[in-house]
Amino acid sequence: MSIETRLKDMGIILPVPVVPVANYVPFVLTGSLLVISGQLPLVDGQLPAPFKGQIGAEVDEANGRAAARQCAINVIAQIKAATGDLDHVKRIVRLGGFINAAPSFTTLPAIMNGASDLMVDLFGEAGRHARTTVGAHLPMSAAVEVEAMVELK
């Protein structure tokens, strides 16, 4: 089954990918490596209220995981924009996860699983990636930001 079909079966409709309004671009291809800019959990270009603020304070764990998943959806939309066809993905090489967590909230990896799980659900073994998860203050007070490196066929 193609990745495109699998995406449809999962009921995910990719958003129009966000185009940066500044002097950078959402992705750069170097050799067979696609480097994708940090993605916020935007929906229709806006940051939904449940994905805004610190996890463990304004944002609960379930919404934190959903925010990480939304970041991953936006990463996938950029891969689609870059390749035209998600079946060109050979491997999700790396995800970098930045979690806007309250000082007392330390189960950051559980939040980032919202992104990782989606990659494996969609790409199978090719979706298993190296990962770095750290806490960070984020643009727009977003709850999560995810960047990616992807190897293309």
Added chain:
Amino acid sequence: MSIETRLKDMGIILPVPVVPVANYVPFVLTGSLLVISGQLPLVDGQLPAPFKGQIGAEVDEANGRAAARQCAINVIAQIKAATGDLDHVKRIVRLGGFINAAPSFTTLPAIMNGASDLMVDLFGEAGRHARTTVGAHLPMSAAVEVEAMVELK
């Protein structure tokens, strides 16, 4: 027009690149990818007072952008040291921007534009890069730190 000429026209004199005083190096070339260590906004090896502290607290937005630009100048100085000639740059692949922002300051991307704009002013289309911008506490309480990945010809 060569990048070197363009740099001169922009009135930018590259600093002597900072050499780390520890067991790491300012850049490593792997294949055609030049990986550049995180650069602080040092001038003559010192952190100027206006570039020290949290943006939104001790450092205002204009100085924050200037600090990001200075980090980018230091990145360019390392590219020059690595290649001998900036015209060897094929593409600025990625900038990673770490912004030392006060909790209430969330327009981190506006700060990072100080680095991104310089790359595009100097390298044109080849300067358009993927970018990740997050908040972070930084060495020496610097306002900004920028790392880079560059593809060489």
Added chain:
Amino acid sequence: MSIETRLKDMGIILPVPVVPVANYVPFVLTGSLLVISGQLPLVDGQLPAPFKGQIGAEVDEANGRAAARQCAINVIAQIKAATGDLDHVKRIVRLGGFINAAPSFTTLPAIMNGASDLMVDLFGEAGRHARTTVGAHLPMSAAVEVEAMVELK
């Protein structure tokens, strides 16, 4: 002298590498680049008390450096798991260091030297890497997290 022999001479016994319990993997090889997930300073799969908390608060500088060194040992264990033989390393390309530092503690690079020094002690010139060191809140309140990019022969 082989790296494996050197490791033995240094008295370092590599731990059984930590296998993530989620949908990500400890390393991905893309071309000749080995991308290694962020490693915490775990010992026998546990975070030792001296490596838990903020450096400059609960964790002193010596323990911070030791934590960075332990992260590097865990990175090396992953390289070993990926390659079967540390002599396959051509170059440690990059270390990313995330330091869980108290707001007043700003000599983050001194902490990260605990990781960098070990790489050079073990791999010699091939151990000299590009490096980015920033402050971050970390999973489990670990004092340090280190990720890596390694070029293989």
